[in-house]
Every structure is written in C-alpha cells, then in structure tokens.
Amino acid sequence: MLSIKNLSASINNKEILKGVNINIKPGELHAIMGPNGSGKSTLANVLSGREGYKVSGELKYQGKNLNEISIDERAQKGIFLAFQYPTEIPGVNTRNFLKTSFNKVRKAQGKKELDALSFLKILKEKSNELGMDEKMLSRQLNVGFSGGEKKKNEILQMKILEPNLVILDETDSGLDIDALKIVADGVNSSRNDKKSFLVITHYQRLLNFIKPDFVHVLADGKIVKSGTSELAIQLEKTGYKGIN
Amino acid sequence: MLNFKINLNEIDKIGKFSKEEKDFRLKNLNYFNNVGFPNKKQEDWKFSDLREIVSKNFSKLNIKSSEQEKSKINFIKDFEHNYIVVINGRLTVSDFRFEENDKIKLKSFTNNDFADRKENNPLINLNHALSDKGFFLEIEENYKFKKILVIYNLFTNDLNEIILNSKNKIKIGKNSELHTLNLIINQSEKNFFNNVYENVVLEKAAILKNICVQNNKSSGYFHKYSKHELSNASNLTTFIFPSGLKFNKLDLEFNLNGENCECNLQSASFLNKIDHQEIKTRVNHNSPNCKSYQKVKNVLDSESKGIYQGKIFVKDVAQKTDAYQLSKAILLSERSEFDSKPELEIYADDVKCSHGSSSGSLDKDSIYYLMTRGLSENESVELLVNGFLSEVIESIKSDSMKNFLKKKLADQLNGYKKN
Numbered sequence: 001m002l003s004i005k006n007l008s009a010s011i012n013n014k015e016i017l018k019g020v021n022i023n024i025k026p027g028e029l030h031a032i033m034g035p036n037g038s039g040k041s042t043l044a045n046v047l048s049g050r051e052g053y054k055v056s057g058e059l060k061y062q063g064k065n066l067n068e069i070s071i072d073e074r075a076q077k078g079i080f081l082a083f084q085y086p087t088e089i090p091g092v093n094t095r096n097f098l099k100t101s102f103n104k105v106r107k108a109q110g111k112k113e114l115d116a117l118s119f120l121k122i123l124k125e126k127s128n129e130l131g132m133d134e135k136m137l138s139r140q141l142n143v144g145f146s147g148g149e150k151k152k153n154e155i156l157q158m159k160i161l162e163p164n165l166v167i168l169d170e171t172d173s174g175l176d177i178d179a180l181k182i183v184a185d186g187v188n189s190s191r192n193d194k195k196s197f198l199v200i201t202h203y204q205r206l207l208n209f210i211k212p213d214f215v216h217v218l219a220d221g222k223i224v225k226s227g228t229s230e231l232a233i234q235l236e237k238t239g240y241k242g243i244n
Numbered sequence: 245m246l247n248f249k250i251n252l253n254e255i256d257k258i259g260k261f262s263k264e265e266k267d268f269r270l271k272n273l274n275y276f277n278n279v280g281f282p283n284k285k286q287e288d289w290k291f292s293d294l295r296e297i298v299s300k301n302f303s304k305l306n307i308k309s310s311e312q313e314k315s316k317i318n319f320i321k322d323f324e325h326n327y328i329v330v331i332n333g334r335l336t337v338s339d340f341r342f343e344e345n346d347k348i349k350l351k352s353f354t355n356n357d358f359a360d361r362k363e364n365n366p367l368i369n370l371n372h373a374l375s376d377k378g379f380f381l382e383i384e385e386n387y388k389f390k391k392i393l394v395i396y397n398l399f400t401n402d403l404n405e406i407i408l409n410s411k412n413k414i415k416i417g418k419n420s421e422l423h424t425l426n427l428i429i430n431q432s433e434k435n436f437f438n439n440v441y442e443n444v445v446l447e448k449a450a451i452l453k454n455i456c457v458q459n460n461k462s463s464g465y466f467h468k469y470s471k472h473e474l475s476n477a478s479n480l481t482t483f484i485f486p487s488g489l490k491f492n493k494l495d496l497e498f499n500l501n502g503e504n505c506e507c508n509l510q511s512a513s514f515l516n517k518i519d520h521q522e523i524k525t526r527v528n529h530n531s532p533n534c535k536s537y538q539k540v541k542n543v544l545d546s547e548s549k550g551i552y553q554g555k556i557f558v559k560d561v562a563q564k565t566d567a568y569q570l571s572k573a574i575l576l577s578e579r580s581e582f583d584s585k586p587e588l589e590i591y592a593d594d595v596k597c598s599h600g601s602s603s604g605s606l607d608k609d610s611i612y613y614l615m616t617r618g619l620s621e622n623e624s625v626e627l628l629v630n631g632f633l634s635e636v637i638e639s640i641k642s643d644s645m646k647n648f649l650k651k652k653l654a655d656q657l658n659g660y661k662k663n
Contacts, residue, residue, distance in 0.1 A: 048616050075618040087613040091631020100627070101617040108618065140631075157617065 001026050001196040002047075002165055007057035008221075009039075009046045016042040018221035019057070024165075027193035031207055031232065032200045034218035035240045040200045041084060043218070044169040047198075048081040049074050061165065076108030080163035082154040084170040089141040094153070097141050098123060098160060105161050126159045130186055147174035155186040166190070167198045172206040184209030204236040248280030248295070250374075254307045258376045268358035273373035279366045288364060288495075291551040291583045292522045297465070297491050301435055306406040307374060315400050315431065323644040325394045325425070328379065332400055333410030333438070335379040342391040346384075347420075353378035353411045365495060367467050371409045371441040378410040378440075385417035385447075392423045392645075399464060404434035413443045416450040416478075423453040425645075430462035442470040446478035448502065454480075455645065457652060458487035461517075465491040474534075476502030483640065484511035485649060487656065488519035488548065498527045500534040500562075508537045512636035514629065514656050515548035515580075522551035529562040529595075536566075541636055542573040543629050544580035553585045554599070560591040567595070573603035574632060576625065626657050 002024040009017040016039045024030050034040050046053055049071035059066040061079065069077070089097075102122075103113040114122070127137065130152050142150050151171055158166055168187070172180055187197065187210050199210060207215075207229065215231040216223045219240065225231065255261070255269050282288070283295035298305075315331055328338045328350065335352050355375070363369050383389075416422055446452055466489055474480055486492055498507045507527065515521055527536045542550040552571045573582040586599040606628055614624035630653060637649045 050612055071612065071615040072618055072620050075616050081616050083613065083616075087607075087609045089610050089613065089628070089631065091633075091635050092627055097614075097617075097627070100623075101614075101619065104618040104623070161617070 001028075001062065002198070003058065003060040005058035005060075007043075007046070007055070007059060009042055009053045009055045011042070011053050016053075016221055017046070020218070020221070020223055022198075022216060022223065024196045024198060026164075026196055027191075028213045029191065029197040029199065029210065031210075031212035031215045031229075032198065032218050033202070033204070033215060033232065033235060033240075036202075038218045039221045040218055041169055044081055044084075044167050044198075044200055047167055048079065072104075073108075075161075075163075076105050078109075078162075078164035079167070080158050080161055080165070081167045082151075082158055082169060082171050084173060086142045086145075086150040086154055088143045088145075090143050092141045094139055094141045095120075095123065095137040098137070098157065101157070102160055122160065127156055129159070129189070130156055131182055132156060148176065148179040151175055151179065151183055152186075155183050159186060159190060164194065165196050165198070167200070169200050170202060171199075172201055172203065180206065181209060204232045207232045248298075249277045250307070250370075255373065257308050258374060264358050265355070268360070269373045271360060272369040275363070275369040276366050276373060282366050288524065288553070291549075291553070291585075292491070292493055292520065294367075294467075294491070294493075297520065298437070301465070301490065302405055302437070304405050305437060308376075315398050317396055317398065317429075319396075320394060320425075320427075320648070322648045323392070323642075325392045326389070327394045327396060328381070329396045329398065330379065331398045332377075332403065333408045333440070334377040340393075343389060344387065347387040348384070349380075349382040351380050353380045353413060355411060365469060367439055368441060368469050370407075371411065371439050371469070373409075374407075375409040375411045375441065377408075378412045380413045380415075382415045383417050383420045383422055383450075386419045387417070388421040389423060392425055394425045394427060397426065397428045399428075399430040399432050399436070399438070399462070401431040401433065403432040403436040403464075405436065407437040407439060409439045409441075411441045411443075413445070414452070415445040416447060416452055418447045419449045420447075421451040424455070426454060426456040428456075428458045428466075430458075430460060430464050433463055435463045435465065437465045438467070440466075440468040440470075442468060444470065444472045444480070446472070446474045446480060446505075448475045449477040450475070451479045452481070455483045455485070455640070455649070457485045457649070458489070458492075459652070461487050461519075462489065464489055467491075467493045467495070469495045470497065472496070472498045472507070474498065474500050474502060474505040474507060477504045478502065479506045481508045482510070483636065484509070484513075484523070485636075485652065486511075486513050486521060488513065488515040488517070488521065490518060491520050493522040493524065496523070496525045498525070498536065499530060500528060500536065501530050502534075503531045504533045505531070506535045506537075510537075510539045510636045510639065512541045512633040512653070513550065514543045514545075514633060514653075515550055516545035517548060518546070519548040519550075521549070522553070524551075524553040526555045526557065527567065529556070529558040529565045529567060529592075531559075532561060532563045532565070534562065534565055536568070538569045539636065540571045541633055542571075542582060543576065543633060544573060544582055545576040547577070547579045549581045549583075551583045551585075552601075553587075555587040555589065556597055556599070558588075558590040558592050558595055558597065563592050563594045565592060565595040565597065567597040569599040571601040571603075572632075574629065575603060575605055576629075630654065630657055
C-alpha cells in the first residue's frame, strides 16, 4: 500500500525528517509514536502533499510515485489525512462541503456522483454512528466547533470518503475519554483487510482502543525502533528516553 | 483626446424648458465645464481618476441619440413580484398587480428643485444640466407592499459613446413599507456612460429594503449619486451586489435626520479583469439615538481595483449614536489593488463608533485543507470566495431572494480560473 524509503524532508533549510523507512501492507495498522518535535506531523504533511517541504527519498503509494501527485489527486486516489488541528473555514456550509468532497472523490474514481438525497442518507447514517448532532452539519465548516466536534468531523469525513490509506495525525489530542472511544470505534469499524492506517500519536492511550499491528518510534527525524503493540506498552513505562 | 467641455447648445437639444429651469441647467453645465470630469487631484476622486478613464476609453460622448425604447425582458420567474421597466434610464412600463394601485404614484421624473447649490461632485452638476429622464415613485402613508417591486433597468444594445443622465426619486410615506430589487441588465457591448442622480426619502417610521444587483459584466461606465433622507424611526436597508465594470462608482449619502432611525448597508463584490469599482459612503448622523451599519466585502482578481471610502459624520446633537463600519477585502492576484479610506468625524461626546478594515490574500491553510479532501486548487479558491461573499447574502431574510442571489453569485464565480 505505502512504501517509504529513506525519506528526508526539510523546511526553510531545516531538515526535519532524516531518512525514514516504513512499509505498510493492505489491512495493516501502523502506529508512529514519538516525542514533541520528532517530525511526526511533518511526516503526515509530506504524505498528504503539503507544499513548502523539500522532499527526497522514495514515497510509493499503490506502486505509484507520490512525489509527482498533487494534494487533491492524492485525496482522489484514496489517501485521507485526519488533521491534528482541522482548519476553520468560515462561510462554507459543512454539509455542502461534505457533498462536494464526496462527489469529487467518487467522480475521480470513476464512480457515479450521488444526488443530494442519496448523499444525505449516507451522511445521516455515518454521523449517527459517531453520535454527531445533525445541527453541526448545518454550521460553517469547523467554525466554533469544540475540539471533540472537530475530530469527530474528521472521522466522519474518513468514513464518508472511504479511503484506502488513512493517516490520523494526533487525532486523540484534546479528546475526553468518551469522545476518544467514539473516534476509536469509528476507526475500528472501518478496518478491513484492504484498508491501511497510519496512526500518529503522542500517547499510548489511543492504542488501548485501537490495536496496532506495528509500532514505530520516531525520534529526531528517524525511526529508532520498530516492533509490535508490545512496544507501545513498554514506551508508556519507560518513556522515550528509555528506548535506546 | 476627448474635449471635456460640453457645448451649452446641447441643453436646447434635450427639450424646451422654462427660463428658470434653463438657467439652472446652464449654471450647472458651466460648473461642470469649469472642472470637467473629476481627476485624482480631487480628494473624493483620488482613487478613481475618471478623467483619465473617460479619455482613454471614449473618443466622443454624445448627449442625445435616438436609442431604442423597446427591448425584450426576461422577467424573473423565481418569485412573484410587481415591476417597473426602465429602458436606458427612461420609465416605460409598470405593473403593480399585487398592490392597491391608489396607494402608489408613479410618473416620469420632472425636476422642480432649481435651487443653486454648490455640489462637490461635478457629475451631479452634469446630471443637473443634462438629465432628461427617470422616474418618481411615491408610496402613500400606512401602506405595506405585499410583494417585492422589481425595477428592471435595461440598457439596449445600440448604446454607443453616449452619456445617459437620469434622475430618480423614491418617497415612502409615513408607516409604509417597500421592498425593491434593482436589477441592472446591460445588452450593449459598446462603451457608454450612465450617470444617475437618485433621491430616496423615508418619512416617519417608513421602511425600505433595497437590493441592487448588476446582472452581467458590460462595457457600461456607471456613476450613481444617491441621497437618502431618513425621518424619525425610519429604517433603510441596502444590499449591493455589483458585477464588476470597467468603471462603477456609487456615491451614497445617508442623512439620518430624525431620531431613532436606522440605516444598514452591505455589499459583496467579485471583481476581475480590469474592473474598477468604488463605493463611497457618507453617513450623516444628524439626530440622537440613530444606528448605522456598513459592511463592504470585496474579492479582487487579475488587475481589478476596488475602493471603499466610508465616512461617518456625527453632529454635536447626535448623542447615543451607534455607528459601525467594516471593510474586508481578499486579493487573489498580486496585480489587483484595494484602497480603503475609513473616516470618522465626531462632534458628540456620547457615541459608539467603530470601524475596521482588512485586506489580504486567501488563507493558505484553508486551501490546503480543502485540497486534502479532493478539491482542486481552483475549486478550493472558488468555494472560499463564495463563502466569504455569500455571508452578506445570508443576512437577507427571504429564502427565495437568498437563493436567487446565491445563483447569481455562483454564476459569477463559475469557472473561476486563477490567472
């Protein structure tokens, strides 16, 4: 699904990622943990195609070179990034935006665009699963949403767009335990043998609810240790300093 | 190079006038001829050098021509309405089928105010000198319109290198209420200049809600001076949605003469190509306990230029004034320009006045966010611009009007391409 080889990325001449290697197969869920400033969010940004980074190394998604694909095309090809801090977009109605995005991705994948009525049915079903208030969907996109509402809105988009590769960038931050459970359930119910996940997180807490197949520790722009979910538990005990 | 002096004989070509009227017209034409089209040396025109714009784009300006009086109109089908049709500034037909007709007076405008005033704006003098058309609409006391009145302003395709001067007056009687949609439809592809003088009078507790929409881009050069007089407890709301023209200046004056009156002005513009648009306002708080609110939003692309000059004047007696003014602009192109000049002149000591002005480019994070959801860069920009401008539409109550305006805005932004 995703193959990252010797990936380096710098911004304003500062090297953030210094040769990252990860290989994710279909159906796998990988967790990336690491201290502040280790490059976790940069990795998420680079995978989504955000401009401003100087990138070198190999970045392959479904066998294609990602470096040559624009942000929107990556989304259309099934890469989804759930933001750590979803952007507030005034004037844009959440429901209309979701429909536009949904049909845009469907069209690019050669599927039939859905009319408002059929889409609203899907939207209602998915938002109910996440326990979202429907009124929220009538509001402006992320504007005035609480931290929890913003994250739920990200997971809602993930469920609607049905991506092949999901990158969750610190989706657990700022969530209370109930919201965390709902978000985790949202992820778990989306897991199948075709879909892959890359879960970026600070804390082991999220991994109590979402069980990873592999855990990588990112420190100073490099993967310093990889292992199974046991590694996350060990980290919680020893801290990042204790792993070397 | 265009000669800015207009021959005094032109007045005789327009019509036969009483001596008093002719003197008035001659005096005003002399005023105009002394200064000509205003240029940037005049403070009110510092951002819109009309002299340069006219001399660049016109080789001559005819005063009188035999332009068409008939034209095909596509009437709005989105909602039921009364209508007036004005062709090239001249009142042609009207239909008040939803109203009590004895409450409404409508006739062609005849000026009977020949007082000699010094006007700061030479185009007003020009209008006083040459105006030969327009309408006068008067609503009796205690009458509320049941349906909106649409004023179809048509400009025919035979207009070419001509200047049209018209005067309109709308007077709303005590406790009466009128909602209007002023729709400007231009069929001419040639250059012409439209110079309008408008007078709006609201008597005690009268309400006017006015929406002004330019239907399409055109080669028209538009100037409108609009003077509003508000009596006690009257309420005026104006929404302006221009299409973007090579020259469009709205010079709007609001006189809050009675206590407890309110005026509200909002505007949303998308300008591109070489559009040049200025909205200039002057709100005179002449009485206590009045409220004024202004919000002007502009999005500018290509080499377009937008201007907002907004002045709030508070007279010494106008205590408890509440005046607000906000201008927001988004520049999509490095070659576009937005000038804003907010002014407050306050002589009362117990007032609440605030103003704000911001201009900048679109938020990059927002574009990035939308693109990660599969929208192209252009689609993201279009969605953001639409969101920015439609906020003004959202504050209109009527759903059918909201949808009508949203469709117009979407048409305007449709196929937006980053230059």
